[in-house]
Amino acid sequence: MAENKFHTTPASIPEKLGFESIRSFIGRQIATPGGRICLDSMRPSADLNRVEKLRLETGEMMKIRQNGQSLPVSRLEEIEDWLAQCRAAGTTLKPEAFPPIREHARQARILYHFLESTKEETPNLFQLAENLIPLKELESSISRIISDQGTVRDDASPELVSIRSQLNRQKESLRNTVQKIYKRIAGEGMASDEGPTLRSGRMVIPVLAEYKRKVEGFIHDVSSSGQTVYLEPSETLQINNDIRQLESAEKREIELLLKKLTSQVREQRGPLSRNSEIVGALDLIHARTLAAEQWDGVIPRMSKERSLRIRDGKNPVLILKTLQGDVGPGHTVVPLDLEIIPDERGIVISGPNAGGKSVALKTAGLFVCMHQSGIPIPADANSTLPLFSGIFLDMGDEQSIEQDLSTFSSRLKWMKEALDRLDRNGIVLIDEAGTGTDPEEGGALYQSFMEMVIKRNAMLIATTHHGALKVFAHDHPQLANGAMEFDQKTLTPAYRFRKGTPGSSYAFEIANRMDVPGRLIERARTLIGEQRDRMADLLLSLEEQLQEALESRERYRELSRKAEEEKKNFKEKSDELARNRDQKLDEAWREADRIMQQANRKIEKAVERITNSGRENRDEIRKAREELSGHKRKIRDQMQKRPVKRSPDRSSEVPEIGDHVRIEDGDTVGELLEKNGKQAVVLAGGLKIKTDFQKLVKSKPASPSSKTDRWKASATVSRHLPEQIATTLHLRGLRGDEAVKKLTHYIDHAVARSLHEVDIIHGKGDGILKKLVHEHLAARDEVESFDLAPLERGGAGCTVVILK
Numbered sequence: 001m002a003e004n005k006f007h008t009t010p011a012s013i014p015e016k017l018g019f020e021s022i023r024s025f026i027g028r029q030i031a032t033p034g035g036r037i038c039l040d041s042m043r044p045s046a047d048l049n050r051v052e053k054l055r056l057e058t059g060e061m062m063k064i065r066q067n068g069q070s071l072p073v074s075r076l077e078e079i080e081d082w083l084a085q086c087r088a089a090g091t092t093l094k095p096e097a098f099p100p101i102r103e104h105a106r107q108a109r110i111l112y113h114f115l116e117s118t119k120e121e122t123p124n125l126f127q128l129a130e131n132l133i134p135l136k137e138l139e140s141s142i143s144r145i146i147s148d149q150g151t152v153r154d155d156a157s158p159e160l161v162s163i164r165s166q167l168n169r170q171k172e173s174l175r176n177t178v179q180k181i182y183k184r185i186a187g188e189g190m191a192s193d194e195g196p197t198l199r200s201g202r203m204v205i206p207v208l209a210e211y212k213r214k215v216e217g218f219i220h221d222v223s224s225s226g227q228t229v230y231l232e233p234s235e236t237l238q239i240n241n242d243i244r245q246l247e248s249a250e251k252r253e254i255e256l257l258l259k260k261l262t263s264q265v266r267e268q269r270g271p272l273s274r275n276s277e278i279v280g281a282l283d284l285i286h287a288r289t290l291a292a293e294q295w296d297g298v299i300p301r302m303s304k305e306r307s308l309r310i311r312d313g314k315n316p317v318l319i320l321k322t323l324q325g326d327v328g329p330g331h332t333v334v335p336l337d338l339e340i341i342p343d344e345r346g347i348v349i350s351g352p353n354a355g356g357k358s359v360a361l362k363t364a365g366l367f368v369c370m371h372q373s374g375i376p377i378p379a380d381a382n383s384t385l386p387l388f389s390g391i392f393l394d395m396g397d398e399q400s401i402e403q404d405l406s407t408f409s410s411r412l413k414w415m416k417e418a419l420d421r422l423d424r425n426g427i428v429l430i431d432e433a434g435t436g437t438d439p440e441e442g443g444a445l446y447q448s449f450m451e452m453v454i455k456r457n458a459m460l461i462a463t464t465h466h467g468a469l470k471v472f473a474h475d476h477p478q479l480a481n482g483a484m485e486f487d488q489k490t491l492t493p494a495y496r497f498r499k500g501t502p503g504s505s506y507a508f509e510i511a512n513r514m515d516v517p518g519r520l521i522e523r524a525r526t527l528i529g530e531q532r533d534r535m536a537d538l539l540l541s542l543e544e545q546l547q548e549a550l551e552s553r554e555r556y557r558e559l560s561r562k563a564e565e566e567k568k569n570f571k572e573k574s575d576e577l578a579r580n581r582d583q584k585l586d587e588a589w590r591e592a593d594r595i596m597q598q599a600n601r602k603i604e605k606a607v608e609r610i611t612n613s614g615r616e617n618r619d620e621i622r623k624a625r626e627e628l629s630g631h632k633r634k635i636r637d638q639m640q641k642r643p644v645k646r647s648p649d650r651s652s653e654v655p656e657i658g659d660h661v662r663i664e665d666g667d668t669v670g671e672l673l674e675k676n677g678k679q680a681v682v683l684a685g686g687l688k689i690k691t692d693f694q695k696l697v698k699s700k701p702a703s704p705s706s707k708t709d710r711w712k713a714s715a716t717v718s719r720h721l722p723e724q725i726a727t728t729l730h731l732r733g734l735r736g737d738e739a740v741k742k743l744t745h746y747i748d749h750a751v752a753r754s755l756h757e758v759d760i761i762h763g764k765g766d767g768i769l770k771k772l773v774h775e776h777l778a779a780r781d782e783v784e785s786f787d788l789a790p791l792e793r794g795g796a797g798c799t800v801v802i803l804k
Contacts, residue, residue, distance in 0.1 A: 004046040006372065007390025007426065009417050016395055017366045018317035022291070022375065025320055029287035032107070033078040034280020042284065044372035046389045046425075052302070053124065054374025059299050060122040061289040062376070069118075071286040072110050073279070079104055083273065086266045092255065093262045096150035101265055101272065102142040105135040108275040111282060125282065132278050133271035138264050145257050152254050160253045167246040174239045178203050181233045185215055192228050202240045204230040288375050295319045297376025300367075303386040305342040308364070308459065311380035312337065315363045316370070319378060334495040335379075336363050344480055346428075346450070346460030348473035351484035351503030356495040357463040358431050360484065364461055365391055365429050388459075389425035392418040394433075408436030415449050424457040434466040443468040454478055470502035655698040662699035663691055669699055725749050732763040732797075736772050743776055751782045751803055759789060760799045773799055 014020050023042065030036050045051050064071060077100040086093050112132045119126035145156040154164050178196045182205050185191045190211035196203055199220040207215050209222075212229045218237070221230040232240065265272070291297075295316045303309075312335040319333055338360065340347060349357050367377045371385045394414050418428065433450075434442040443466040450472070453460050460479075464470070473479040483503025485494040508521055655661045655672050661682060662669045670684025680693040729746045731739045743760065750758050760777075762769045777786045782804055789798035 004050075004389070006044040006046040006388075007392070007421050009390070009392045009421060010414065013365075013391055013393045014369065016393060017362050017369060017391075018315070019366060019369045021317050021320070022366070022370060025294075026284075026287050026291045026375070029290040030283060031073050031287075032076045032276070032280050032283045033080070034076075034276040034278075035283030035287060036280070037277075038280045038284040039287070042373055044369045044391075046372070046387070048387055051372050051374075051387060054372075055299050055302070056124045057128070057285050058288055058292075058374045058376060060125045061285050062292075062299075063121060064118065064125075065289055065293070071282065072114050073283050073286055074103075074107060076100065076103055076107060076279075079272065079276070083265070083269050086262050087269070089266070090259075091262060091266075092259045093265065095146055095152055095258065098142045098146040098261060098265075099148060099150050102139050102146070104272060104276060104279070105139040105142075105268075107279055108132045109134055109136060109139070111279060115282075125285070128278055128281055132275050135268055135271060135275070138268050141261060141264055145261055152257060156257050157253065160250065160257070163246055163250045163253060167243065167250060170239055170243045170246060174203055174236055174243060177236050177239060178205060178233065181205060181235060185211075190214060194228070197230065199230045199232075201244075202232055203236065204232045207231045285374070292376035292378075294323060295378035297378055298381045298383070299376055300371060300379060300381070300383040300385050303384040306386050306459070307342045307384060308338070308340040308386060309382075309384040310336055310338045310364065310367065311383045313363055313367060313377065313379040313383060315359060315366065316378050317366070318359070336360055336497055338364060338482075338497055339499065340459060340461075340480075343478070345454045345457065345478040346462070347480050347482045347499065348433075348469055348502070349461070349463045349482045349484065349497070350465065350470055352486055352506040355484040355486055355503075356497070357484050359495070360497050361429050361431055361461055361463055365393060365427070368427060386459075387425065388427045389423055390421065390427075392422060392426060392428045394418075394428075394430045408442070411436060412445075415445075419449075419452060422453065422456055422458055426456075427459040427461070428453050430460070430462040430464075433462045433464040433469060439466065440468070442466070447472050450479075474502070653698045655696050660699050661696040663689070664695040664697050672696065725753050725755065727755060727757070728759040728761060730761045731769060731773065732761060734769070736769065739769055740772055740776055743773060747777075747780060747782065747801075747803075756803055758801050758803070759793065760801060761794060761797065762799065764795075764797045770796075770799070777801060 008014070014023070023039065026042075027036070027039050030039055045054070061071065079097075079100050082093055082097040082101060085091060085097075109132075112129050112134065115122060115126045115129035145153060147153050152160070155161050175196075182191055182196050185205065185207065190208055192206040192208060194206040196205055198204070202220060204220050205215070205217075206223075206228045207230075209227050209229055212219065212231065215231055216234040217231040218234070219229045219231050222228070223230075295314065297316075314333045314335050322331055322333060334356070336359075338347070349360060351357055367379070367383075367385060368388055368391060370377050372388065377383070392414075394411055422428065430446070430450075433446040436442060437445075446462075446464075446466075447469060450460060450462065450469075454476070462469070470481060473481045480499060481502040482497060482499045483501060485496040485498050486503065486506060508525065511521055511524075512518075657672055657675060659672050660669060661672050663682065663684075668682075668684045668689070670682040670689065672680060673683050674681040675693060678693050680691055680696055682689045682691060682696070725746075729743065731742065734742065739762070746758075760773055762773050764770075774786065777783050777799070784802045784804045786799050786801045788796055789800045793800070
């Protein structure tokens with residue numbers, strides 16, 4: 001599908017809005033020649049599929065960066081010239097051409113493998129990368145023959161290894177021979193102090209001219225003074241000839257290697273060029289992401305309702321100037337909040353000069369260009385932008401000397417061109433609408449132009465000082481007024497956009513602050529007309545009231561914030577008190593549980609002693625029972641003193657005898673036993689509690705989930721258990737099934753009576769009964785441990801059981 005063209009009128013829009021500055025900054029992050037080519041062609045797109053793809057690719061690259069990784073792209077040299085040179089068969093590239101070509105092949109391979117490893121999270125980036133063609137064989141061939149410095153390696157081929165080995169030996173022999181001869185003739189005073197040197201590629205000795213016939217050899221050169229001749233000794237003639245032959249062989253072998261390598265490159269020209277394009281595309285996406293990190297860029301939402309919403313939007317050009325120190329110290333970029341809802345077609349922004357109107361307009365236009373080029377914008381992630389077919393910008397600064405056009409004439413020419421190309425998906429940006437000619441005529445022309453823009457259902461953002469256009473925006477159902485805030489006390493701009501009311505130009509107020517004579521200002525007020533003056537006063541009054549309302553809102557927000565903090569602190573303290581109360585109650589119930597267990601153990605031991613002695617000790621039994629009754633009274637008092645806890649199981653039904661009930665001023669649950677008028681008796685936790693019948697609420701049975709509840713449940717069940725349980729169980733002489741059944745009941749009763757330690761007498765015998773006992777004990781969750789008793793307690797014929 002062909003990409004839809006994004007219209008810009010005039011053509012200088014990217015520069016006027018600051019898009020060229022953004023492009024230039026992205027260019028500093030580019031690492032590859034292909035990336036620079038892609039950057040040169042980077043333009044806003046009007047094609048929905050193209051823009052969506054750009055958004056997805058940039059979002060995936062941002063995700064890679066957020067995961068602590070970075071696209072492994074490195075700086076590459078241009079290779080297109082080298083590829084062009086090797087197009088014809090038989091051509092040979094220079095050695096220095098091959099390292100850049102190898103790096104291109106290597107870069108494509110590395111990027112492919114990296115994005116293949118992340119393709120689950122970056123499918124759109126991998127869709128680009130999977131078109132990269134692996135050139136591992138070419139990469140390996142270049143590395144085998146060419147060094148990183150762009151020279152042919154000594155071991156590039158076996159022939160070259162042999163040639164260079166011989167060549168090194170011959171050169172070493174030549175140096176030794178020449179040094180020997182030079183030392184001899186220098187000792188005889190026939191050589192100059194210059195030492196052996198090279199002439200025409202051959203090693204020679206500097207011989208004084210008067211001795212040239214006394215040294216055998218061939219003269220290759222004479223010094224400028226004529227006093228020294230450079231002579232090749234006859235002894236080295238053959239060695240030099242051998243060296244020349246080896247050098248020729250070396251050159252032929254290198255040419256052969258380079259020709260073969262060039263042939264490989266020629267075969268891969270297409271893949272290399274294609275890889276360069278894909279690597280460049282990935283490089284540009286990476287560069288867009290790196291640049292966007294400087295201004296905390298995000299990918300805005302795509303609007304389907306033809307609405308525009310910028311939240312906390314900051315002009316990235318101003319951000320970069322601040323980062324680079326191009327503005328004064330203390331300067332901050334004020335965020336822009338601007339919204340055009342679906343029912344609206346535009347906003348007319350008014351306010352004083354230098355108040356930020358033009359910056360707001362440029363920021364909106366720049367965001368459109370960036371968004372439709374795949375560049376993250378510095379704004380809140382909830383910002384929303386629609387897809388525009390083009391931007392039509394009127395900055396009021398176009399003049400043409402060649403065409404003899406004034407500024408206003410050029411604006412009229414722009415109107416015509418814009419209306420010729422504008423459709424419903426375009427956005428029109430007008431700065432200082434109505435200026436450049438007679439105010440009334442200019443205002444009327446621009447009002448008419450705006451009406452035509454709205455009829456075409458395009459979007460409009462305009463700035464103006466014209467009161468007529470403010471009234472037009474107020475009266476039109478699809479336009480809204482807006483203003484840049486201005487501090488009336490200090491007469492300084494706040495650079496914040498406010499939608500809903502127009503702004504004053506503050507001309508007289510600023511003139512007064514600049515000490516313009518008062519009579520001049522009064523005369524100006526007279527000339528401007530009483531009605532218009534009243535309108536200006538009305539705007540000032542409205543703006544003053546709005547500022548007071550905004551200040552009141554800020555005070556309200558601060559009070560609300562403090563109230564929320566106090567509410568939070570109160571809740572934290574309340575929760576802490578509740579936790580402390582619950583902790584104390586839990587401790588009390590644990591203590592009650594411990595007291596009851598101790599009481600049960602004392603009674604069981606007392607009964608056991610009486611039973612084992614065969615004598616009834618009524619005083620001891622009475623004493624134990626009195627002690628147990630005292631503990632029960634304590635527990636009953638604690639149960640009745642527990643604070644109220646409203647439960648979701650409350651019922652409006654009147655409880656009857658036998659129903660489970662809850663005492664309303666606590667959470668004690670029991671069974672209603674008796675009802676005597678206004679009084680009632682409840683059995684709870686094994687205790688009979690007298691209480692007011694009106695305080696009883698029909699409830700569900702208590703579930704023994706907590707430790708306290710388990711104690712209450714066990715206390716209730718204890719009514720049905722034997723009153724005395726011995727701490728020793730005799731199983732000798734019983735059959736297996738009978739013994740296990742008896743053991744089961746015994747352990748149940750022992751647990752219910754909270755016994756901690758019991759003895760099981762099973763006898764020694766063949767050990768069958770002991771085995772059955774141990775298997776049963778091992779399967780019981782209530783058993784903490786068991787082992788054979790010591791000798792004094794029965795030894796192997798008795799098992800001591802510790803219960804939980």
